[in-house]
Amino acid sequence: MVFPAILPKVAARWLFTFYRAARKLRRHAFQLYYRNTATAKPPSTSAVSQQQQAAAAFKTVAAIPDAAGRTVVCDMHGALLRSTALFPYFMLVACEGGSLLRAILLLCAFPLVWALGEQRRGGAGAGAGVRVMAFVTFAGLTPRDVDLVARAVLPKHYMEQLNALVYGSLWLPARRKVAVTSAPRVMSEWFLKEYMAADAVVGLELQHVTVGRRRYFTGLLSGPATGPELMRQKALREALGAEDDPVADVGIISHSSLLDQLFVPYCKEVYVVSRESTENDKLPRDKYPKPLIFHDGRLAFLPTPAAMLAFFLFLPLGVILSVIRINIGIVLPYKINFAVAAVFGVRFRASGLRAPPAPADDGDQQQRRGVLYVCTHRTLVDPIMLSTALQKPVPALTYSLSRLSELIAPIRTVRLMRDRARDAETMSRLLKQGDLAVCPEGTTCREPYLLRFSPLFAELADDMEPVALDAQVTTLYGTTASGHKWLDPVAFFANPVPSYRVEFLGAVPREWTRAGGRTGVEVANWVQRRLGEALGFECTGLTRRDKYMMLAGNDGAVAK
Secondary structure, eight states: OHHHHHHHHHHHHHHHHHHHHHHHHHHTSEEEEEEOOSOOOOOOTTHHHHHHHHHHTOEEOSSOOOOTTSEEEEEIIIIIBSOOOOHHHHHHIIIIIIOHHHHHHHHHTHHHHHHHOSSBTTTTBOOHHHHHHHHHHHTTOOHHHHHHHHHHTHHHHHHHTBBHHHIIIIITTOSEEEEEEEEEHHHHHHHHHHTSOOSEEEEEOEEEEEETTEEEEEEEESSSTTHHHHHHHHHHHHHHTOSSSOOEEEEEEOTTOSSOOTTGGGEEEEEEEOHHHHHHOBOOGGGOSSOOOOOOOSBOSOOOHHHHHHHHHHHHHHHHHHHHHHHHHHHSOHHHHHHHHHHTTOEEEEEOOOOOOOOOSSSOGGGOOOOEEEEOOSSTTHHHHHHHHHTSOOOEEESSOOHHHHHHOSSOEEEOOSOHHHHHHHHHHHHHHSOEEEOTTOSOOOSSEEOOOOTHHHHHOSSEEEEEEEEEOSSBOSOOSSSOGGGHHHHHHTSSSOEEEEEEOOOOOGGGSGGGTOOHHHHHHHHHHHHHHHHTOEEOOOOHHHHHHHHTSSOOOOOO
């Protein structure tokens, strides 16, 4: 009888101990490197000895430094980001901006990069490993290729690696923010200025050559062996606005380097981010500087060397599985294709399906129109998954489907011309013939957000049923904005275990239709909210044009 009474006290004691340990760890997430009280000079031959003396004064501070209203200089890799690795971001540029062949070459060069070191002493210098990765990654690429990757691909991976403690306690409240990166500046400048509100970005510069009217990167860093460091010192002095005095109030560096840091002599106080902080403090999605709604690229994972090796080893099998899975949907009847697909690793779950209404007895059966299934848009196979759940083919309206996707589709597809009058006539004609599937967002969205619903569907039908569809992948995204759209279904089914969820939400109540006195916009907004609640997604007012302007640099218009 004594043990049950003591057990809650012991549990409470342990919880209190863990709480105190967590608070202590958070207080000591930053450690003082040194305080620069004397007038510092630009780095010279004696700068290393100055930094070594500063490292000898290393000690722990009792609390996180206050950066409110101050100038902060932050090391991007290992401080602002939780990881010090540079290879994954070079790989993203090589794979998404270049090709799979270039990505394979970069992976083959990794042993040399590892032997030379990704960074010189893990710090801000341009080591031989960085030069090797820069050459393999950028040689022959155009600035436009790199710019599209920097705008559409890299921000997602940067955002997922943000250090919550550094961002929330030092970066966000700072008056002036300067970021220093050990990679070429073109890779991170757009993200740091657009998402992180950085005032200046200091990084390595790449050489380029002009051939005809086009420019190409050579893959070489600007300047001779010591040129990149000298150029970045000059850029940092210009960013801080002074030549001699240390005008930056706080400097944040990575735990992986205490000596070889570009900006140490220019900061009054320098702090080292502890290893525990970089490993554990992941920034939650709801705390992101800006909502991450749109991103492009095929890779759905951070391409570390081990992950890319596993990816290339699995890719041949993935292509074979993709061909088999696509043929299952084309050849086999609906009653058994989902069961056979499950054998080959496709996860499919349908819920909420109700029996169709009984036919009318008033002789108006010929006048009855079909049901309009209003679907969320995650991949190009949304209508096929809808037909699989219904066990019958349902024609689908499409916007910009490739010819290959139209040929292999096991259902009828009808292209919309983005002419409101002609599209309305087409939808009305198809509804008279039977059921119809439409995705009013007009384009896919990978993240948990819904784009604005076009109200055209609500103006043409009163018998509607919202259908919440969601797709999950682990290796390759089945959508693209600037890549080869004909590969979208192949890429989706090449995942080891692609999964789909289809949930029928019931007919739209009559009071929320045009017959109930609502406008088309009101009906579209109601359906969007209903689908967002079912999926746990956030509704937005963004459109197809917004997506393509950001990811591809065009308005997404389909060429006639």
